[in-house]
Ligand SMILES: NC(=O)C1=CN([C@@H]2O[C@H](COP(=O)(O)OP(=O)(O)OC[C@H]3O[C@@H](n4cnc5c(N)ncnc54)[C@H](OP(=O)(O)O)[C@@H]3O)[C@@H](O)[C@H]2O)[C@@H](O)CC1
Ligand SMILES: Nc1ncnc2c1ncn2[C@@H]1O[C@H](COP(=O)(O)OP(=O)(O)O)[C@@H](O)[C@H]1O
């Protein structure tokens with residue numbers, strides 16, 4: 001399923017109208033009908049299943065603000081909806097929806113945010129048709145026009161769509177605030193008015209809908225928070241714009257959920273296996289994760305890699321930590337790495353010089369950790385030669401580095417050596433991302449030619465990588481991920497609700513699975529293990545990352561449903577159990 005920007009939507013609209021020849025009026029007619037259908041669905045759910053239809057004797061007309069309360073009372077024993085319409089084509093959709101609702105037998109009023117004379121083009125034509133149908137139109141263009149909200153059963157928000165720019169002006173803002181305050185269910189046309197269609201950021205006045213009918217395609221803002229939350233339940237209504245047009249125009253962003261995963265990713269999400277295969281068919285991955293105080297991170301990552309379907313999984317650990325791995329799953333192999341007493345000898349001369357400067361990290365391992373910066377005798381990861389790890393990875397189908405690794409002096413230079421010498425596909429997560437974030441010259445790190453690299457930051461780690469506040473990243477997650485992936489030639493998985501997977505070639509997958517129960521320590525370690533498993537099974541890096549994110553969220557959803565305590569009681573290990 002494609003996800004478009006306002007600009008892309010305008011281009012697709014124009015191509016459909018001008019090149020294919022479907023008149024704008026037809027598109028708007030289809031949009032209006034789809035919005036009306038959603039209102040009928042909402043009314044049916046609220047009204048106990050009769051579609052909210054008024055009695056056959058009713059002419060479907062609302063009594064308008066000017067009518068007596070007695071008449072109003074009788075008309076409003078059943079559904080009566082208010083359509084808030086703006087000046088543009090979103091408003092035109094509203095007029096078309098109002099007419100379809102009246103035709104279906106509901107009572108309906110339109111409240112227009114501009115004087116009717118300001119309507120233009122197809123929106124004006126739809127308003128004229130609605131008027132001839134007898135749809136009452138109230139002038140709400142002057143701020144403070146009293147609308148009697150208590151008269152209505154629900155609201156259609158057709159104030160602003162993809163043509164909106166900046167915060168809603170008056171009287172739009174006042175109408176939005178009053179609509180929200182009314183407590184009535186709101187069905188939004190295309191996007192909730194007040195939401196940025198491209199980023200999902202919301203203005204101070206923004207419609208809080210129970211459902212949104214996205215016209216033709218999802219808009220980016222509908223699949224990013226907070227916009228996704230303001231939109232409520234989103235359905236996509238075909239209005240005549242062909243999907244092939246989006247493909248032809250190379251719309252780069254796709255939405256991945258249970259219905260769309262196979263088509264969006266171009267692979268079988270269930271990964272059915274050919275009969276004549278063996279464990280060698282499914283890769284041997286290396287998981288470099290865990291330390292004295294965070295051994296669980298290694299267990300979770302490696303455990304997820306096993307459940308992800310890898311033929312073999314090896315867990316790389318400093319040899320001195322091997323006893324901590326004694327309770328690992330029996331299927332998990334251990335790859336102990338010898339520790340050297342002279343860690344700086346593992347660095348190139350340049351790296352050793354850089355390493356003499358004090359670390360800038362805010363992240364120090366626990367004091368009891370053998371790889372703590374405060375440790376006098378180098379041990380743990382600090383004492384593992386980076387080239388030894390890279391050498392071990394050479395015969396593996398993919399490597400994950402980072403979860404629970406801890407931090408130590410000169411670790412950025414250590415990671416650089418791993419980064420530059422690891423030839424197999426690489427997933428970089430957690431502490432390894434924080435090490436990279438402290439490099440002053442990260443852009444100059446040279447990965448071996450052609451090696452796929454996947455970075456899996458949560459917004460905090462992304463903020464460190466970019467040196468900008470987390471809030472700024474969250475305001476435009478898709479844009480941020482696209483720019484980073486292109487600039488650094490990596491697959492970038494920006495985690496969180498509606499995780500964004502951006503590929504270096506500009507393609508993007510937005511994830512539709514997962515739940516807030518997954519905001520629990522170790523859930524990211526599970527994801528990283530799952531992704532490296534898929535990568536090691538030979539999937540292209542972008543698809544391995546996006547499929548991993550999708551399967552991880554789906555497992556989290558199943559796990560949350562199974563927990564008697566609900567999502568809040570979810571543990572990272574529960575996600576592995578559902579993979
Ligand atoms: N053929 C098609 O294209 C189809 C389009 N479709 C529908 O059209 C929608 C896009 O329509 P659109 O482009 O007319 O823009 P839309 O969002 O209705 O409003 C823009 C108007 O509002 C105004 N305005 C802007 N910012 C504002 C603000 N902050 N605060 C207040 N006012 C503001 C601005 O006016 P002005 O700035 O000139 O006053 C402008 O006139 C799309 O989402 C879909 O629903 C479907 O029917 C399918 C066919
Ligand atoms: N509200 C949410 N909705 C969907 N997924 C979420 C939500 N919160 C967290 N997750 C997912 O859970 C994982 C948490 O990862 P991360 O923050 O790295 O945890 P940790 O570092 O503790 O392992 C990510 O995959 C993230 O996308």
Ligand SMILES: [K+]
Nearest residue numbers: 157160191193
């Ligand atoms: K709207």
